[in-house]
Amino acid sequence: MARKSSNKLLQKAKKLKSDEFYTQLSDIESELKHYENHFKDKVVFCNCDDPRISNFSKYFLSNFNMLKLKKIVSSCYKEQEDGFYFEYVSKEGEEDNPDYNDIVHFKGDGDFNSDESIELLKQSDIVVTNPPFSLFRKYVELLVKYDKKFLIIGSINAITYKEIFKLIKENKVWLGVNLGRGISGFIVPEHYELYGTEARIDTFGNRIVSPNNCLWLTNLDNSKRHENIQLTKRYLGNEDKYPTYDNYDAINVDEVKNIPMDYDGHMGVPITFLHKFNPDQFELIKFRKGNDDRDLSINGKCPYFRILIKNKQVRNVELN
Numbered sequence: 621m622a623r624k625s626s627n628k629l630l631q632k633a634k635k636l637k638s639d640e641f642y643t644q645l646s647d648i649e650s651e652l653k654h655y656e657n658h659f660k661d662k663v664v665f666c667n668c669d670d671p672r673i674s675n676f677s678k679y680f681l682s683n684f685n686m687l688k689l690k691k692i693v694s695s696c697y698k699e700q701e702d703g704f705y706f707e708y709v710s711k712e713g714e715e716d717n718p719d720y721n722d723i724v725h726f727k728g729d730g731d732f733n734s735d736e737s738i739e740l741l742k743q744s745d746i747v748v749t750n751p752p753f754s755l756f757r758k759y760v761e762l763l764v765k766y767d768k769k770f771l772i773i774g775s776i777n778a779i780t781y782k783e784i785f786k787l788i789k790e791n792k793v794w795l796g797v798n799l800g801r802g803i804s805g806f807i808v809p810e811h812y813e814l815y816g817t818e819a820r821i822d823t824f825g826n827r828i829v830s831p832n833n834c835l836w837l838t839n840l841d842n843s844k845r846h847e848n849i850q851l852t853k854r855y856l857g858n859e860d861k862y863p864t865y866d867n868y869d870a871i872n873v874d875e876v877k878n879i880p881m882d883y884d885g886h887m888g889v890p891i892t893f894l895h896k897f898n899p900d901q902f903e904l905i906k907f908r909k910g911n912d913d914r915d916l917s918i919n920g921k922c923p924y925f926r927i928l929i930k931n932k933q934v935r936n937v938e939l940n
Contacts, residue, residue, distance in 0.1 A: 641806035641808060642806060651771070664680050664745070665695075681708060693707050741768065756775070757778075775835070789904045795895050808828070855880035869885070870887055874890070876889060886929070891924075900932070905930055
């Protein structure tokens with residue numbers, strides 16, 4: 621029993637370490653500018669954020685009046701001790717200057733799934749934060765359960781989770797504006813290894829790593845998601861460039877830019893398609909699997925995860 625207990629603690633410690641990624645203010649500003657119209661008279665909840673150091677808290681405090689917010693609530697998880705939260709409401713005639721002496725301690729650790737944190741969630745309108753990547757599915761499930769608007773950061777791999785893809789397919793959530801290198805990097809603590817060629821220490825002494833594999837996931841609408849992908853390729857006359865799958869009646873398209881404008885059947889495209897997905901232009905059919913419930917394959921070989929789609933705006937073209 622002692623060995624099992626030790627192993628469990630070790631795995632938890634590894635998870636906690638891997639979740640210590642803190643979002644840069646510049647990345648928050650770059651994404652949030654696309655959603656400013658959603659925040660008027662709203663209560664914003666940053667439920668994975670120490671209000672004293674979180675750049676999410678800093679962003680909303682700095683832009684409280686511009687966004688016409690009603691309230692900001694930031695809460696913080698503390699392992700093996702009391703978590704805490706901070707509420708801020710701007711007072712007429714006073715400068716926006718938060719007094720962190722007003723921090724309120726939870727009776728528990730402040731985990732986002734705790735009863736105390738959920739009570740604050742129920743009172744909020746929009747959740748904006750960088751949740752623990754290792755608990756991403758559970759975190760999104762909670763937000764959906766309580767029917768909350770949200771804008772959160774996660775790994776691009778989240779697209780491949782069946783629970784997340786189901787929400788995307790049903791047009792209940794979608795990808796935000798910035799993706800991959802559009803998220804410039806995360807601040808990590810001293811004990812964290814600076815890996816990769818883009819790791820650096822910024823002018824403030826922050827240790828930055830740039831995984832280049834992250835996204836924003838949201839159910840807040842923005843104008844970018846209604847922009848059509850400009851299609852320039854033809855299927856007619858180029859059939860050899862679009863092989864069909866062994867186990868599903870669809871053609872394979874290796875790059876989003878190669879989606880043909882004139883094909884009215886099902887197509888398999890890379891998962892990065894979702895970053896440019898316009899629900900007015902395309903329909904999402906299925907993720908990854910063929911009719912035999914195995915990964916889509918071509919001549920016995922499986923390309924990396926594919927999403928099956930159908931063009932709603934097919935253009936008929938003729939060969940010259």
